[in-house]
Amino acid sequence: MAQSIAFYVLSTFILGFAVLVVTTRNTVHAVLFLVLNFLAVAALYVLLTAQFLAVIQVLVYAGGIVVLYLFVVMLVNLKRPPEDHMAPQRHNWIGFGLSALVLVELGAIIGYGAVAPAGPVGAQTSDLALNNVERVGMLLYTDYLIPFEVASMLLLVAMVGAIILAKREL
Amino acid sequence: MKPAPPSGPTDPAPPAGMAVPAFVSAIEAAIPGSVTQVSYYVGDWAVIVPADKLLEVARFLRDSRETAFDFCSDVTASDWPPRPQRFDVVYCLYSTKHHHRIRLKVRAADGEAVPSVSGIWPAANWLEREVYDLFGVNITGHPDRRRILMPEDWQGFPQRKDYPLEGPGELLMENPLDWLRLKQAREESEIE
Amino acid sequence: MTTHTGQMFDTEELVINMGPQHPSTHGVLRVVLRLDGEKVVSSDVVIGYLHRGIEKLSENRNWTQIILLTDRMDYVAAATNNVGYCQTVEKLMQIEVPRRARYIRTAICELQRIASHCLWLGTHAMDIGAMTVFLYAFRERELILDLFEEYCGARLTYNSMRIGGLPLDIPVGWDRKVLEFCTIMSEKVDEYEELLTHNRIWLERTRGIGVITAEQAIAIGLSGPPLRGSGVPRDIRKDEPYAAYDEMKFDVPVGTSGDTYDRYLVRLEEFRQSIRIIRQAIQGLPEGPIVGKVPRLIKPPAGETYHAIESPKGEIGYFIVSDGKSTNPYRFRVRPPSFCNLQALPQLIKGHLVADVVALIGSIDVVLGEVDR
Amino acid sequence: MIDTYLIPLVKILFVLNATLIGVTYMVLLERKVIAWVQVRLGPMRVGPYGILQPIADAVKLILKEDITPTRADKWVFTAAPIIVMVPALITFAVIPFGPVVNLFGRQVPLYITDVNVGLLYIVSVASIGVYGIILGGWASNSKFPLLASLRASAQLISYEVAVTMTLVSMIMTAGTLSMVKIVESQYDQHLWFIFVQPVAFVLFFIGGLAETNRAPFDMAEAEQELTGGFHTEYSGMRFALFFLAEYANMIVVSSVATTLFLGGWLAPFPNVGWLSFLGYVPSWMWFLLKTFAFLYVFLWVRATLPRYRYDQLMRLGWKVLIPIAIANVVVTGIVKVLF
Incomplete structure (x- = not known):
């Protein structure tokens, strides 16, 4: 309640x-x-x-x-002049497209949730043997190891790129 | 009874038999016609130079090996209103190599151009600004000739001898010369 | 903060006004800074807020009254100003000053130098954030002020010289107290050094900041400790001795690199040299009169002269014209060392950060009372 | 009912008030300590030895006119001091002042709550405090505060990285994120973590100085350069909030350092038999003593050291502290795996 x-x-x-x-x-x-x-x-x-x-x-x-x-x-x-803020018509369809995409996605999620309720996740959280932090850690380094490493690789690349962009003369 | 205003500095010539040091005699030798007068008083040597020769003399004094006046101690002026060329612009020079001093003097009338020596001694920059600010000497070729001590919109040049020392506050602040004329007119009318 | 990627963003220069009301401009100095991020692109020094027209005022005061006006110029080194002025008039009048008076003048000048340097050290350290040094330095300055108070009754504007000598002889026991002070002071200088000289943050804040070479320093007209910090061994006390300096043994400390740290070291060494001079002057104090042969009415003969002495800030020169008729000078001009040293500020701070600006203002040690007169 | 609602409520009220009073008295303590270092007396007029000075200050600040600059962003300007103050106060929720003790026949823990992500909670809440500083400077619509707030926020963000990396090595050593468990693990390992992780301790201390904007890293309020920093335009109680938040943050950093490195509420060497008499001093007393010692060092440093320049500070953060912190994490990991 x-x-x-x-x-x-x-x-x-x-x-x-x-x-x-x-x-x-x-x-x-x-x-x-x-x-x-x-x-x-x-x-x-x-x-x-x-x-x-x-x-x-x-x-x-x-x-x-x-x-x-x-x-x-x-x-x-x-503080650009106001005419810059007035969205040119040609961009409107992108906005509509994206909105439609999000709507479809949301609908899919709701529909999926209605069909198959997320039971197992709730059951796991009530398991008090492992606490929250440890469980996240376990998942990251076992099931989701590859996405995790890829993400860290991506961040590293972004970092190096940012440094190169910011510092012209190395 | 006020004594009559003096018409100029004494600038005494060196006493007879006094040896003129090399850094003074070298100027005339190097640039003929550049020394109007050499004077000596209580141990100080001073040289009066025409304004159009000033830069030449200054450059010589700085660069020549025996003079080597590389340090411009001071630039100032004194005002002698009765004289046609009322201003004495005084340059106090010093040599960090030979430890000797000399004073250059340039006489200038009101509005007469005195070339700036700040290209030779950068130290003269602010000092010349001050001379311009307080005396109104027309320093030409100065990189940044603005008032320095007085506010930018100040009227008149306070260090001149004819600058009024008293008057109604605001009028004096805004336009001392008008006040001067006013006062003069008043005095004249009183006499009549 | 602003980016340098050029075409991507427009960078704007930020113009900020430091002063005239700013905690670390040491008075009413105004510096207009053009900043690129925090870096100073260019600057303009605006002075004159404290202009009292002392030069003009002096033309309407008699020769003795002017001593009092000279106090008000460099008010943290009033006695040095007095000495400079009195010596100039003595030179104009060709008065011989008795040896005892010259010795006392030397001691007083050096005490004044220590007091002025104490104030400099305190405020300079405070600007860089070391606030304890400020109070330590003021603690010692207080001792000097007490000595001055005992000597002439004033603590800041002393009016402590007369043309031809001194107004009064030293009080009984004063010489002993001065020597005691020297002992205390030489310990305290070590204490300052302990707090700052090898402090890593201090080194990082002062080394390589505001470097000026010897040639540049001479050209821009620096004098005193800033000039010596650049390695030019120019000290009027040595080169053109006045008072009793020709009889004193002392060294002129010079720096090597001309940065803020060297100027700091030079001044700290000057503390020690000043203590040395004071000891010699007080211990070798000759007996005799304290005033030379001075006429009743001081009226120098017509003529003009320029005379300079070494004030704590640099060369303080007096250019005085007498017309020989009136009892006041025809033209009275001061060559203020702070004014000429301040001229180097735009050159020093260019390319440095805002935080260095305050360090550099402190490093050249200006007193606005003297800059503006 | 009493256990779930009343006791936590009483504890919250108590800790909040104790913190606020402690913070005001920190101001007095700072003035006194620095005065003693500088051969002065410090405040002496209000009450014996100036003991009532904080109350007088508070009254003065509350009664002062509260000025909002005309061109300031009114809402943000008002919100900024609150944004600074609130995170500083709510971090005390997870700081353990003592273990579970028997109080009036009830088992009462001497902490408000023990979250299993306690340490991260502190770090994340502290990171919100930056907003107050940035917005305070921006909303004033004035040059010096803006410059100062940019400095401050860049500084806080950079040192946050260093501090968080240091904390990672501590988490690895303790094996937990809970503040209470960290203390307990120091008891179990028979050692304060300062002896296990001396490098981390130094890093944390330097980072803490920078995070709280204290000398020698008090760039943001370098009054000699920026005439007061991001709170230049603030007056009255809003100014006081910035001020108090700084001191509250100091207390937070000291408490966290005490918990992490000095064994929290534990008496020194709790496992050494002949030193067990130290255990008669109440545990919260030990905690306060250690925290106080830390605070004293904070003040001592301020009285002694000059200020870093902004770029030097950033260089120290990024090129010295962060690499060492990362190396420390790696070494900790290796040692952890090997032994």
């Missing part, structure tokens, strides 16, 4: 902030709503007893990545 209430409240917040992110005119405010959004998502993770994920969500997204967004927004002069 309490959990449901918390879930719906949090969901309202998440959706509300998401709408605010895209509708606010002030870019810095938009970034701030994004932070709030991420924090609400983290709270949702806590509700699912995935504390590790929640903490990482806050640490990486809210505390790290969005700070960089904020840097960019604050430092790069975004």
